[in-house]
Amino acid sequence: xxMKGGIYSDQRCAVCGGRFKHFEPKGLWCPDHSGSQPTKFKxxxxxxTKRFRSYDExxxxxxxxxxxxxxxxxxxxxxxxxxxxxxxxxxxxWLEFRHDVKCPRNLRRHIDYAVEAWENRNIKEIGYAELExxxxxxxHLSGKSKANVRATLHSFWVWLQKRxxxxxxxxxxxxxxxxxxxxxxxxxxxxxxxxxxxxxxISYHINPKIWIGCKWLCTYIAIRPFELIxxxxxxxxxxxxxxxxxxxxxxxxxxxxxxxEDLELAKSLGPALPHLYFxxxxxxKGVNDRTRGRFGKDYLWKWWKKACRxxxxxxxxxxxxxxxxxxxxxxxxxxxxxxxxxxxxxxxxAFARYFQLxxxxxxxxxxxxxxxxxxxxxxxxKVLNFKSKDGAxxxxxxxxxxxxx
Numbered sequence: 001x002x003m004k005g006g007i008y009s010d011q012r013c014a015v016c017g018g019r020f021k022h023f024e025p026k027g028l029w030c031p032d033h034s035g036s037q038p039t040k041f042k043x044x045x046x047x048x049t050k051r052f053r054s055y056d057e058x059x060x061x062x063x064x065x066x067x068x069x070x071x072x073x074x075x076x077x078x079x080x081x082x083x084x085x086x087x088x089x090x091x092x093x094w095l096e097f098r099h100d101v102k103c104p105r106n107l108r109r110h111i112d113y114a115v116e117a118w119e120n121r122n123i124k125e126i127g128y129a130e131l132e133x134x135x136x137x138x139x140h141l142s143g144k145s146k147a148n149v150r151a152t153l154h155s156f157w158v159w160l161q162k163r164x165x166x167x168x169x170x171x172x173x174x175x176x177x178x179x180x181x182x183x184x185x186x187x188x189x190x191x192x193x194x195x196x197x198x199x200x201x202i203s204y205h206i207n208p209k210i211w212i213g214c215k216w217l218c219t220y221i222a223i224r225p226f227e228l229i230x231x232x233x234x235x236x237x238x239x240x241x242x243x244x245x246x247x248x249x250x251x252x253x254x255x256x257x258x259x260x261e262d263l264e265l266a267k268s269l270g271p272a273l274p275h276l277y278f279x280x281x282x283x284x285k286g287v288n289d290r291t292r293g294r295f296g297k298d299y300l301w302k303w304w305k306k307a308c309r310x311x312x313x314x315x316x317x318x319x320x321x322x323x324x325x326x327x328x329x330x331x332x333x334x335x336x337x338x339x340x341x342x343x344x345x346x347x348x349x350a351f352a353r354y355f356q357l358x359x360x361x362x363x364x365x366x367x368x369x370x371x372x373x374x375x376x377x378x379x380x381x382k383v384l385n386f387k388s389k390d391g392a393x394x395x396x397x398x399x400x401x402x403x404x405x
Contacts, residue, residue, distance in 0.1 A: 002066040005045030007058045009038035027055045048079045078122060086120035090165065094156050110152035113138060123160065124170055132175040143179025150177050184320030189329045191313065192218055192321060198307035209279050212265065213300045217322035222256050224249060225318055229295045234274035236266055 007022050013030035020028040020038050030036040041058040042051045045065045052058040068074035077084050084090075091111045098107055117134050118126060131153065135146050154174050160166045187195070196215055203210040213228060223245060230247035237244060241263065242255040266278065277294040301318040308316055316325075 002069040004069065005043060005048075005062055005065060007041055007043055007055065007062060009041050011038040011040055025059055046076060048076050050079065075124075078124075083120055083122075085123050085165070087118045087123050087126060088115050088120040090123055090160065091115060091156060094159055097159075106148070107152055110149045111156070113149060114153060123166065127172040128175060131172060135175060135177060143177060147177040147179055150174060184317060184324050185315045186320050186325040186328055187313070187316055188325070192325050192329075194311060195304065195307050195313065195316075195321060198310055199303055202307060202310070203303050207282050208269070209295075210300065210303050213279055213295070214304055214318070214322065216262065217300070217318070218326050219262070220256055220258070221323045221326045222254075224323070225300060226297055229277070229279045229297065229300070231278050232274065233272045233276050233278055236263060236278070238263055238267065 007024075007028065009020050009028055012019060013033055013036045015033045015036055016030065018030055018032065020036075021031050022028050028038050028041065040051065040053060041055055042049060043058050043062045043065075045062065048065065050061060052061065065074060075085075082089075091114065095104070095108060095111060098104055114134060117137065118130065131150075135150060138146055138149065141149070157166070157171055157174075161168060161171055196211070196218060199214050200211040213225075217223065217225060217228060223243075227245050227248050231243060231245070235244040235246065236258075237255075240255070241260065242257050244253060244255055246253045248254065272278075279295040279300075281293050281295070304318040304321065308314065308321070
């Protein structure tokens with residue numbers, strides 16, 4: 001059994017001035033004057049020092065440290081005055097290393113939720129129950145937002161493990177946050193073109209790049225709005241016929257092929273310094289004339305919404321009206337696999353939110369294959385011909401119906 005450490009006092013015997021000696025577990029006395037005892041105590045256990053006003057409290061603390069040592073769970077960081085394992089201390093330090101993320105403000109907000117709940121609590125005392133209670137308390141957030149908070153906290157704990165602040169067995173289990181992403185409202189190609197025409201009418205005299213930005217978002221569905229506004233003049237590679245996208249959601253640069261007329265359109269607006277953002281404001285009050293401020297993240301959206309209001313169109317945001325609508329319109333001409341390559345999605349789950357099989361298409365499949373109630377059930381082994389809309393046989397021309405009985 002561990003007998004490390006001891007109990008001491010800075011006071012001295014009032015009779016002889018000698019130091020008190022620890023007679024464990026009974027207390028501290030002067031060896032020469034047994035009636036003389038201190039009134040203040042301190043425990044010294046390696047680098048750990050803590051003061052007490054009674055011997056019983058000091059003795060219980062020392063016993064606890066010895067027990068943890070025998071158990072193998074003693075960590076002197078738990079008792080340091082600067083609280084190096086405090087949640088807030090560690091979380092603020094983690095945020096200092098996250099300067100390279102796209103939305104540091106979101107990370108700070110997620111951490112603030114946790115700091116409000118746990119303050120500077122020892123990180124090792126925060127487990128599944130505390131995490132679950134925190135997420136449950138965020139009733140003002142949607143399921144997706146709660147999942148984002150969970151993801152932020154999980155990244156923070158992974159960082160703690162990488163820095164050897166916590167061991168693998170001290171990593172808490174994280175509660176699952178279930179949510180469903182909503183579908184954006186889309187429009188057909190004719191309505192989309194009408195909105196684009198209205199954007200041009202109301203904004204072209206102010207800055208033609210407002211209309212150009214919306215137009216390109218409708219055409220190049222591989223580019224997200226916030227990626228487009230970060231394109232710089234040097235990113236137009238006229239020799240290759242592409243635009244380089246460096247500021248992306250996945251942090252992976254990529255090349256997006258552009259139509260020659262759009263590259264010429266960009267060139268026709270005149271030369272500019274390579275480092276300038278292409279989508280920037282013109283000369284106006286409050287904008288630096290030398291650098292010309294980049295469009296804000298909601299700038300194109302504001303003009304798109306204004307055009308929609310003028311046309312009496314409601315509920316169609318910039319993302320849904322451009323990227324989503326164009327991806328769905330392409331299904332008339334291209335296969336889902338081809339459209340997925342055009343959107344440059346890495347996962348089928350993300351792509352599924354863009355490409356939706358219309359009810360009429362499904363209904364037509366049932367009708368064309370003879371599976372409607374009036375036609376009766378196909379006989380076992382009967383060959384069905386799948387026809388396209390013009391009567392020609394489709395890509396999969398024949399299919400045997402296998403009986404499941």
